[in-house]
Amino acid sequence: MADREVVLRTQDLGYAYRPGQYAIRHLSIELGRGEVLGLLGRNGAGKTTTVRLLTTLLPPTEGTAWILGQDLRSGGRGLRSRLGVVLQAESLDFVSVERNLDLYAFMWGVPREVAKSRAEEMLELFELGHVRRRKPWALSGGERRRFQVARELMHDMEILFLDEPTVGLDALARRRILKYLRERARRGLSIVFTTHILHEADMLCDRIAVLHQGSLLATDTPECLKQRFGGAREVRVEFGDALPPAHVQEFVVGLHERGASVLQPEGAVAPGMDTSSFEFRSDKAETLLPWITTWSGSRGHVLERLSISEPTLEGAFLGMIGGGEQDGLDEPETERRTSTNGRPGNPPPPGTSGGLRRDMGVAK
Amino acid sequence: MTLPPILRLVVRNFVSNFDPISVVVRFGQPAVTIVVLGTMFSSIVPASQTGGQSYTSFLVPGMVAFQMVSGGVVSGNLFWLDRRWAMVEQIFSGPFLRSEYLAGLVLTTLLFSLFGVAVMVGVAVPLIGLPAISLLDLATVLATVGLGGIFFAGLLIALGTRLRSANAYFSIQSFLQLFLIFLSTVYYPVGPSTPRALAAVINVNPLTFAAFAIRHAFANQLGPAVLVNLGILGALAAVSFVAAAWGFRSMNLGPIQ
Numbered sequence: 001m002a003d004r005e006v007v008l009r010t011q012d013l014g015y016a017y018r019p020g021q022y023a024i025r026h027l028s029i030e031l032g033r034g035e036v037l038g039l040l041g042r043n044g045a046g047k048t049t050t051v052r053l054l055t056t057l058l059p060p061t062e063g064t065a066w067i068l069g070q071d072l073r074s075g076g077r078g079l080r081s082r083l084g085v086v087l088q089a090e091s092l093d094f095v096s097v098e099r100n101l102d103l104y105a106f107m108w109g110v111p112r113e114v115a116k117s118r119a120e121e122m123l124e125l126f127e128l129g130h131v132r133r134r135k136p137w138a139l140s141g142g143e144r145r146r147f148q149v150a151r152e153l154m155h156d157m158e159i160l161f162l163d164e165p166t167v168g169l170d171a172l173a174r175r176r177i178l179k180y181l182r183e184r185a186r187r188g189l190s191i192v193f194t195t196h197i198l199h200e201a202d203m204l205c206d207r208i209a210v211l212h213q214g215s216l217l218a219t220d221t222p223e224c225l226k227q228r229f230g231g232a233r234e235v236r237v238e239f240g241d242a243l244p245p246a247h248v249q250e251f252v253v254g255l256h257e258r259g260a261s262v263l264q265p266e267g268a269v270a271p272g273m274d275t276s277s278f279e280f281r282s283d284k285a286e287t288l289l290p291w292i293t294t295w296s297g298s299r300g301h302v303l304e305r306l307s308i309s310e311p312t313l314e315g316a317f318l319g320m321i322g323g324g325e326q327d328g329l330d331e332p333e334t335e336r337r338t339s340t341n342g343r344p345g346n347p348p349p350p351g352t353s354g355g356l357r358r359d360m361g362v363a364k
Numbered sequence: 365m366t367l368p369p370i371l372r373l374v375v376r377n378f379v380s381n382f383d384p385i386s387v388v389v390r391f392g393q394p395a396v397t398i399v400v401l402g403t404m405f406s407s408i409v410p411a412s413q414t415g416g417q418s419y420t421s422f423l424v425p426g427m428v429a430f431q432m433v434s435g436g437v438v439s440g441n442l443f444w445l446d447r448r449w450a451m452v453e454q455i456f457s458g459p460f461l462r463s464e465y466l467a468g469l470v471l472t473t474l475l476f477s478l479f480g481v482a483v484m485v486g487v488a489v490p491l492i493g494l495p496a497i498s499l500l501d502l503a504t505v506l507a508t509v510g511l512g513g514i515f516f517a518g519l520l521i522a523l524g525t526r527l528r529s530a531n532a533y534f535s536i537q538s539f540l541q542l543f544l545i546f547l548s549t550v551y552y553p554v555g556p557s558t559p560r561a562l563a564a565v566i567n568v569n570p571l572t573f574a575a576f577a578i579r580h581a582f583a584n585q586l587g588p589a590v591l592v593n594l595g596i597l598g599a600l601a602a603v604s605f606v607a608a609a610w611g612f613r614s615m616n617l618g619p620i621q
Contacts, residue, residue, distance in 0.1 A: 077460065087454060092449055095379060
């Protein structure tokens with residue numbers, strides 16, 4: 001990345017609705033050619049304002065930005081003609097889907113023949129062929145969103161801004177669009193992408209900027225963010241046999257002494273309790289594994305399975321914004337969980353969307 | 365060859381706004397008014413009340429003048445819908461200047477107004493014959509409708525930049541249309557028996573200035589009074605256009621209902 005061509009750079013960029021009331025402040029980010037930058041943040045974090053600033057829809061009240069070598073403030077039409085924007089709000093003309101694509105290409109000055117073939121490509125790619133003669137408002141929510149993205153791709157651009165482009169899309173459509181965007185990025189298109197769906201940001205983005213209450217908290221690759229802010233990880237240990245109460249006690253105390261929070265079993269050992277499997281959470285889960293292996297061997301217990309959850313972007317995100325119970329994200333209540341070790345923002349438990357686990361492959 | 369941005373926007377305005385039903389209603393309604401109202405009232409309104417001509421002959425220039433309102437409404441509504449459906453934002457994020465979008469709307473107004481003039485004259489010819497007007501008279505008619513269209517479009521666009529609710533916009537738009545047409549000399553002349561308060565309002569209505577200029581052009585009676593009326597209309601159009609331009613500069617592009 002050291003020799004990458006920077007196509008967008010902001011320095012302390014900010015926008016205040018009125019004096020002292022900032023929607024975004026001190027925003028310093030970079031975007032390389034062919035790179036996908038994700039903007040993550042809660043509702044009202046400043047993502048849409050950032051997109052509107054960078055597409056000249058809003059004039060910055062402070063800071064500077066250069067896009068494709070031009071000053072954002074003076075770039076004007078010359079700059080905008082090299083950008084593509086899918087806004088959060090649905091925008092449409094009162095003609096059929098096909099005519100909308102054609103009309104939009106005409107407005108952008110795309111030659112007629114190019115527009116015609118591109119429209120066919122987009123209709124197929126975004127699975128809109130069967131609704132090509134319908135008016136956009138007669139489409140389903142997901143179809144309308146796909147139409148918005150398809151229409152923007154009718155013209156050439158160097159940077160594409162996508163403000164929550166996958167809202168309302170089913171998993172298959174979302175995957176297809178993300179794959180296409182990834183492919184376009186590989187061919188040199190730079191993309192700025194806002195989303196609430198952290199998994200898709202993880203899938204698509206080369207780097208992620210986390211915004212919170214109008215400030216930039218961190219910018220890094222998804223992997224680095226997960227490592228830096230991913231928080232505690234969950235470990236599940238399964239022994240081949242049930243542990244006697246004395247060994248349960250010893251094992252749990254051993255885990256506690258090493259800083260782990262035991263999730264299962266809860267409380268004192270009782271008759272009928274499953275004492276062959278244990279779950280705990282730890283900031284240093286991997287350093288505990290040698291001790292577990294040694295301890296089980298020394299006590300004559302077969303370690304049947306040991307799995308450790310991967311750090312997730314969601315965990316990192318929640319860790320960064322200090323979220324958890326009041327995070328405002330659109331997940332079911334069951335996926336929100338507060339840490340038992342006092343740290344906010346741990347990954348959700350196994351079996352939920354964030355609980356990606358890595359099997360450590362312990363043989364029987 | 366790529367058209368200049370303003371023309372691309374005008375084409376887009378036409379394509380996106382061309383709804384056969386609304387076009388038929390918008391231009392058909394005044395055409396029917398000329399035929400029905402003109403015929404019926406010609407038999408009961410004495411020519412002495414309408415400057416020595418039939419009521420139909422009196423009404424046609426009025427309905428031609430009214431096309432400034434029709435053209436203005438087309439652009440005002442188009443702008444409102446563009447704003448409501450976020451096309452304003454989408455266009456502003458593209459290779460267009462705000463001034464070009466505004467100019468595109470004005471040009472759209474002019475074209476719709478002129479089309480309306482052609483329809484009105486076309487409907488009137490079988491009833492009153494082809495008006496024997498000079499090129500200067502014709503230019504006066506077109507200039508009057510054009511300036512009037514800019515005035516009304518500018519007014520509605522300026523309103524559209526401020527209002528954030530469709531109900532408010534369309535209520536005010538309907539009221540303004542009613543006010544302009546009924547408190548003007550489109551349907552009836554102001555005579556000695558007209559109540560003074562009503563006459564005062566009618567005499568400051570821009571549509572009255574337009575109807576006055578067009579009636580005189582239709583009657584080959586251009587003179588200083590027509591120029592004054594045209595001047596006033598031009599000044600009103602300028603003020604209204606500046607208001608629309610100012611509204612554009614300071615417009616909040618956020619969502620509206």
